Amino acid sequence: MSLILDHVNYIYGDDTALAVHALKDVNLVIPDGQFIGLIGHTGSGKSTLVQHLNGLIKPTSGSIYFNGEDIHASDYDKKKLRSKVGLVFQYPEHQLFEIDVFTDVCFGPKNLGLSKQETELRAYAALKQVGLEDEYFYQSPFDLSGGQKRRVAIAGVLAMKPDILVLDEPTAGLDPKGRDEILDQIAKLKEETGITVILVSHSMEDVAKYVERIIVMNKGSVLYDDVPKEVFKHYKELEQVGLAAPQVTYIMQALREKGLPVATDVTTIEEAKQEILKGIKL
Amino acid sequence: MIREITLGQYYQADSVIHKLDPRVKLVATICFIISLFVVNNWFGYVVAAIFLAIVIKLSKVPFKFMIKGMKAIVFILMITVVFNLFLTPGEALVSVWKLTITKEGARIAVMMAIRLSFLIIGSSVMTLTTTPNSLTDGMEKLMNPLKAVKVPVHEVAMMMSIALRFIPILLEETDKIMKAQIARGADFESGNLVKKAKAMVPLLVPLFISAFRRANDLAMAMEARCYRGGDHRTKMKPLKYRRRDGIAYLVLVCYLAVCVSMNFVI
Numbered sequence: 301m302s303l304i305l306d307h308v309n310y311i312y313g314d315d316t317a318l319a320v321h322a323l324k325d326v327n328l329v330i331p332d333g334q335f336i337g338l339i340g341h342t343g344s345g346k347s348t349l350v351q352h353l354n355g356l357i358k359p360t361s362g363s364i365y366f367n368g369e370d371i372h373a374s375d376y377d378k379k380k381l382r383s384k385v386g387l388v389f390q391y392p393e394h395q396l397f398e399i400d401v402f403t404d405v406c407f408g409p410k411n412l413g414l415s416k417q418e419t420e421l422r423a424y425a426a427l428k429q430v431g432l433e434d435e436y437f438y439q440s441p442f443d444l445s446g447g448q449k450r451r452v453a454i455a456g457v458l459a460m461k462p463d464i465l466v467l468d469e470p471t472a473g474l475d476p477k478g479r480d481e482i483l484d485q486i487a488k489l490k491e492e493t494g495i496t497v498i499l500v501s502h503s504m505e506d507v508a509k510y511v512e513r514i515i516v517m518n519k520g521s522v523l524y525d526d527v528p529k530e531v532f533k534h535y536k537e538l539e540q541v542g543l544a545a546p547q548v549t550y551i552m553q554a555l556r557e558k559g560l561p562v563a564t565d566v567t568t569i570e571e572a573k574q575e576i577l578k579g580i581k582l
Numbered sequence: 583m584i585r586e587i588t589l590g591q592y593y594q595a596d597s598v599i600h601k602l603d604p605r606v607k608l609v610a611t612i613c614f615i616i617s618l619f620v621v622n623n624w625f626g627y628v629v630a631a632i633f634l635a636i637v638i639k640l641s642k643v644p645f646k647f648m649i650k651g652m653k654a655i656v657f658i659l660m661i662t663v664v665f666n667l668f669l670t671p672g673e674a675l676v677s678v679w680k681l682t683i684t685k686e687g688a689r690i691a692v693m694m695a696i697r698l699s700f701l702i703i704g705s706s707v708m709t710l711t712t713t714p715n716s717l718t719d720g721m722e723k724l725m726n727p728l729k730a731v732k733v734p735v736h737e738v739a740m741m742m743s744i745a746l747r748f749i750p751i752l753l754e755e756t757d758k759i760m761k762a763q764i765a766r767g768a769d770f771e772s773g774n775l776v777k778k779a780k781a782m783v784p785l786l787v788p789l790f791i792s793a794f795r796r797a798n799d800l801a802m803a804m805e806a807r808c809y810r811g812g813d814h815r816t817k818m819k820p821l822k823y824r825r826r827d828g829i830a831y832l833v834l835v836c837y838l839a840v841c842v843s844m845n846f847v848i
Contacts, residue, residue: 356761379767387765395762397787407784411767456766
């Protein structure tokens, strides 16, 4: 179970004067069960990239393989692919349409042709996975709060039981509390089910705490693809492309310059605390 | 997929035609269309063709973009040609079974085809070289005298520019929602008509909701900036005639004169 991108290029408006080269020679291997952060500045091509992963966009050149099969082969079952690679768009709450929350979440599994019972079981499980209480199940999705709507929308994709879950800016427009809740929920989900999760974001801060691998996009190409510690070592280069390392990286860097013997490659506040305590004791 | 639909089909380029005042282009387009119907012989069409060719050349817009607009009227064009070809009484040219092609019929059919295609290409030149916003600006200015008879010119122009502004936004929104629902296994393509119509629900409900939300936000933003309609409203970029606009009007008058004079050549 893996997803391979081989020399993928994508150009918007190929035959017009306004052609934009959105992806430039992207090569990626996404193995099973990884928690990946996909990071880039606005317009770096991250949204375009994730739409390639489930075959919504066909690359201008290059190929994409899911479990060894070319997803743009003429006899490939795209519908099956889309149930295996679940894609949650930006502001997913804008796609809700049914009369109540539960029916809306049933939309995905129903489209897969599952039985009524299986559909409802999956919808129920998915809503539980995103932590929505039973009392909301039969309310109109339009009566919920922003954060709740977003959970329902994520549940709508989860109900298809994907092997790979791609979330495009799942925290956009949420307050800090809502953001942490959603991210914690996703991390918990990852732990429980072991599925591959790709978290798209423009904020290092958001993903540093959770992911085990970071892919940095800049102007359509992959700039860095490594474990967070290694990526954050390039914090100066990251700033040049409009990104930033997490604040703890800067603090540790400053402490070291002031003479405190601490490691500078920490990524979370917890690690930083340990390091600083260790440094003070010495 | 949906990006290919071009409604506000502005094509960006740096040309004389692009820089002309939208009023000139509106008036010229109307005059060009009128000229197509005034002309009654081949010489007139040759003049119109040359005029159109020069304008297209000056506009720096690739010719294939003009042809795009033609696709929409191919069907109407065919009907017009076929009906004129077979149903015009006159001197028989060819006769197969009960269908007779007359000399007059052939002449009218060809003329109609030329008229319609020139008409479409001519107006395409205008929409391709003028942004929808300056087009409505031009219309507002041209229709200004109608204010005297209590036509709400400014309000109509404002509504038009808002509608035009919303077309690409809603197209983008449609594209996004469509993709999101496809990602959830929705199928917009297969099945019979009833099934297809039902498949539109997951697309249309979110689209309407978002359209209303956007309209509401826009109304609020306009009120917050004290929008009160057209009275005493000034413009940031008022339309002003320049020298090239004067020259363009002159060329237009010359063109019309030549066209009309062609009617008396034979």
